[in-house]
Amino acid sequence: MDRAFYTQLAIDSIAGQTIPLETVQRLLSSETEFLALLDAAFEVRKKFFGRKVHVHIINNAQNGYCPEDCHYCAQAKSSSSEIKEYPIKSDTEILAEAKQAYESGAFRYCMVFAGRGPSQKRVEHLSQLIRKIKSNYPIQVCVSAGLLDEEKAQILKVAGLDRLNHNLNTSRAHYPEICTTHTYDERLNTLQAAKKAGLEVCSGMIIGMGETSDDVLEVAYTLRKLQAPSIPVNFYIPIPGTKVKEPSPLAPEYCLRILCVFRLLNPRAEIRVAAGRELHLRDMEVMALYPANSLFLDGYLNAKGSTRLKTLQMIKDAGFTLDSEFGVDELLKNETPAPQTAVSDFSKIALKGLEELRPQLLGVAPTVKNSENNAKY
Numbered sequence: 001m002d003r004a005f006y007t008q009l010a011i012d013s014i015a016g017q018t019i020p021l022e023t024v025q026r027l028l029s030s031e032t033e034f035l036a037l038l039d040a041a042f043e044v045r046k047k048f049f050g051r052k053v054h055v056h057i058i059n060n061a062q063n064g065y066c067p068e069d070c071h072y073c074a075q076a077k078s079s080s081s082e083i084k085e086y087p088i089k090s091d092t093e094i095l096a097e098a099k100q101a102y103e104s105g106a107f108r109y110c111m112v113f114a115g116r117g118p119s120q121k122r123v124e125h126l127s128q129l130i131r132k133i134k135s136n137y138p139i140q141v142c143v144s145a146g147l148l149d150e151e152k153a154q155i156l157k158v159a160g161l162d163r164l165n166h167n168l169n170t171s172r173a174h175y176p177e178i179c180t181t182h183t184y185d186e187r188l189n190t191l192q193a194a195k196k197a198g199l200e201v202c203s204g205m206i207i208g209m210g211e212t213s214d215d216v217l218e219v220a221y222t223l224r225k226l227q228a229p230s231i232p233v234n235f236y237i238p239i240p241g242t243k244v245k246e247p248s249p250l251a252p253e254y255c256l257r258i259l260c261v262f263r264l265l266n267p268r269a270e271i272r273v274a275a276g277r278e279l280h281l282r283d284m285e286v287m288a289l290y291p292a293n294s295l296f297l298d299g300y301l302n303a304k305g306s307t308r309l310k311t312l313q314m315i316k317d318a319g320f321t322l323d324s325e326f327g328v329d330e331l332l333k334n335e336t337p338a339p340q341t342a343v344s345d346f347s348k349i350a351l352k353g354l355e356e357l358r359p360q361l362l363g364v365a366p367t368v369k370n371s372e373n374n375a376k377y
């Protein structure tokens with residue numbers, strides 16, 4: 001493949017043309033040149049996002065108590081992972097964390113609630129919370145709360161919610177291998193309902209759960225069809241106790257090729273290099289910023305990730321800037337070196353402790369996983 005091929009790839013992507021399946025299949029394989037592909041994806045990224053990076057901070061607003069069996073999830077009922085379960089955090093705690101996220105330069109504050117889907121009562125509570133956050137801080141708000149219908153999505157939209165996250169996680173054909181308590185179609189329906197309610201949707205995938213590269217491409221095309229404006233690309237973190245039957249080994253270059261393909265097929269989407277970047281990209285982590293324009297600042301729902309300092313320094317060193325009212329230098333000044341938490345070694349996958357999950361409420365007593373102390377709703 002000569003240079004002209006990659007130049008044309010970027011031009012076609014920017015023009016909104018669909019890159020054919022046979023071409024993207026080749027892009028995922030080593031028969032195409034990696035650096036030329038990365039450059040083509042970077043051209044598209046630059047066109048729509050320049051060198052700006054959206055930094056997200058995730059708030060695990062409730063940990064555990066989930067009746068679903070998503071095999072990748074430490075909070076699933078079927079998992080034996082040693083997480084610190086707690087019911088939904090108090091409003092005071094969630095608001096204080098929203099303030100902290102805003103002051104840390106986050107572009108978006110993502111609240112995640114475990115469970116199959118929110119009850120009417122929880123939707124009304126979430127609406128109040130969203131109103132309070134939006135009236136106090138100029139920050140985008142995203143909620144991940146499981147399956148919902150259009151009526152509930154509408155209530156959240158009216159309250160001021162910007163985005164609803166609901167990941168497809170894998171292809172339709174592979175879905176039964178990763179979850180048996182709900183279906184791929186239920187997930188798709190939730191996304192359609194959110195769109196009909198006028199919400200932006202955030203939906204992505206977890207790579208490395210035994211899927212084929214064609215499964216990966218199917219998800220990338222489906223999200224293109226859905227015109228998802230936000231696509232988190234996660235790389236499976238095998239937290240001990242989770243149930244994925246056949247995790248696939250992931251080479252850093254393959255992970256980066258996947259990010260490039262998601263970018264080329266979804267040129268205007270916010271492509272997020274999400275969970276597992278430290279573990280699977282290792283020394284090639286910074287290269288993800290060329291196709292992706294978004295990442296999580298300091299870890300994920302249950303697994304630890306990089307430190308704030310390290311993430312911000314990586315963004316600065318590679319010549320990218322933050323999409324935030326705070327400059328990266330200003331934020332770096334406030335960061336003190338923290339113990340290394342990056343999980344770049346499979347034998348050292350670490351779960352977040354309460355000090356990270358509930359920084360506003362140090363000393364809270366953890367409950368025992370799957371105990372009878374159920375969530376509030």
Ligand code: SF4
Pocket residue numbers: 066067068069070073074075076077113114115116146
């Ligand atoms: S991903 Fe969500 S719905 Fe699935 S087990 Fe985890 S918390 Fe429950």
